[in-house]
Amino acid sequence: MLRLFALEASRHFGEGVAASLGIPLSEHEERDFEDGEHKARPLETVRGDDCYVxxxxAGGSGGSANDRLCRLLFFLATLREHGATRVTAIVPYLAYGRKDRQTKPGDPVTTRYVAQLFEAVRTDRVIALEAHNLAAFQNAFRCETVHLDGRPLFAAPLLAAIADRPVVVASPDPGGVKRAQLFQERLAELAGRAVGGAFMEKRRSGGRVSGTLLVGDVAGAVVIVVDDMISTGGTILRAAEAALAAGAEQVVGVAAHGLFSPGAETTIAAPALSRILVSDSIAPLRLSEPIAAEKVAVVSAAPLFAEAIRRCHEGGSISALLGDSPP
Incomplete structure (x- = not known):
């Protein structure tokens, strides 16, 4: 039997997934103790069931990233303890993806450490949206991983808004070129016409970003800058300003995760970006300035996760869900 749980910090998203699946959320209890500890337990029998949590x-009003991770791990372990046949972590935003390799002496590889924590509690599968570095995500885990990307979420709505205007998909840094290429291919397939590609030079050291070279022809086109996340918005704004300077007609930003750290409102309100699309992997949005909030459109990822869960439970194809050719 398929059971879907949603911990309280992500209950709204879980309700959306449950609605798309056509099943109720399974009941559970969460309790906080006076000293900061907590416990969570299922209120329904899970023995022999296929459980998704x-x-x-992302840290926020519902707790820090560390607290949310700890609660998730403990609950996955609890389901195992009480006889669940399989446990799957449904993680719309997977924290600690940015530190996936050592770039300075003494650096951690936190992506791998997080994977080891999931494995320690006998997690069978992790389903995440738009990992920061797909290769690092897949290599870090020894359990099964399912990676969902933003193409099924954003490609069709963007194409409808662009109509028949020339379009270029750009990566704001060299590391995201493959993500942008896949998005470019999906848009071209849906549109039935050519879609251009470009990428922005970027170097980061000590928290400072440099690099001004834009590679690709964007003159007269609507440029879609695709990234996995927007934190302060500085990276995507740099790319937007470079594209406009090179003759772009308009720049739209797309990112699966709208982290919107302090200072993001000012960056996003800048005129270089005409529109920003994000998913609801992080909710509620942390934008308080009306000008910035009006520029941001949210696309729900709940139906995409629901279909991924259905296919995992029934043995269907995730590749087909994402529009890729199955192996």
Missing amino acids: VQSL
């Missing part, structure tokens, strides 16, 4: 790991 929703918890986004």
